[in-house]
Amino acid sequence: MRRTRFVAAAAVIVVVAGIVGGALALGGSHHPTRAASRGSTHRSRPLTAARGAPSTTTVASADLTPAGATAFSARYRAPSSTYTVAIHASASCWVMATDPLTGKVVWTGTIASGASQSVPVSGSLHVQLGAPTDASVTLDGRPVQLPANFRSPFTLEFAVAS
Numbered sequence: 001m002r003r004t005r006f007v008a009a010a011a012v013i014v015v016v017a018g019i020v021g022g023a024l025a026l027g028g029s030h031h032p033t034r035a036a037s038r039g040s041t042h043r044s045r046p047l048t049a050a051r052g053a054p055s056t057t058t059v060a061s062a063d064l065t066p067a068g069a070t071a072f073s074a075r076y077r078a079p080s081s082t083y084t085v086a087i088h089a090s091a092s093c094w095v096m097a098t099d100p101l102t103g104k105v106v107w108t109g110t111i112a113s114g115a116s117q118s119v120p121v122s123g124s125l126h127v128q129l130g131a132p133t134d135a136s137v138t139l140d141g142r143p144v145q146l147p148a149n150f151r152s153p154f155t156l157e158f159a160v161a162s
Contacts, residue, residue: 062142063143063144063145064076064077064139064143064144064145065145066145066146066147069147069150071149071150071151072150072151072153072155073154073155073156073157074146074150074154074155074156074157075157075159076144076156076157076158076159077158077159077160077161078123078124078125078139078158078159078160078161079160080160080161081122082120082121082122083120083121083139083140084118084119084120084121084140085097085119085121085125085127085137085138085139085158086116086117086118086119086137086138087111087116087118087119087127087136087137088111088116088135088136088137088138089111089112089113089114089115089116089134089135090113090134090135090136091113091131091134092110092111092112092113092131092134093111093129093130093131093132093134094109094110094129094130094153095108095109095110095111095117095127095129095130095135096108096127096128097119097125097126097127097128098125098126098128099123099124100124100125100126100159101123101124106119106121106125107119111135123160124157124158124159124160125157125158126155126156126157126158127155127156127158128153128155128156129152129153129154129155130152130153131152132146132150132152132154133152137156
């Protein structure tokens with residue numbers, strides 16, 4: 001009798017574990033983890049239009065460089081007027097844009113390979129990239145450059161000068 005209960009309990013555990021594992025494998029997670037990036041480093045490179053991105057005939061402007069940086073974030077000066085931050089993904093990239101003053105999520109989602117997302121902004125903005133090596137970011141068409149030795153996930157902090 002005890003052996004039958006033990007076998008039945010073990011079977012239930014295996015079935016539940018299979019269902020949970022299958023759901024995680026199919027659903028995935030849209031939130032990056034720092035554990036996945038431990039020990040990995042990325043070479044520095046400007047975040048510019050990825051290969052295959054549509055080009056325009058606008059006048060080239062200088063890259064936007066960080067005013068301050070750490071391995072996981074960089075601060076950039078944002079215009080005092082409204083502006084647009086655009087993210088283009090060369091491979092699937094999770095993104096979360098938030099208003100740093102209120103904590104409100106402005107936009108979040110996964111940008112598919114070859115797709116773009118534009119975020120109109122008035123004020124400051126934080127943009128977290130789950131896969132920064134697979135994304136290019138511009139501020140009003142100006143390429144945004146990441147600092148050397150950045151890590152995933154990476155947060156770009158666009159702050160209006162006070």
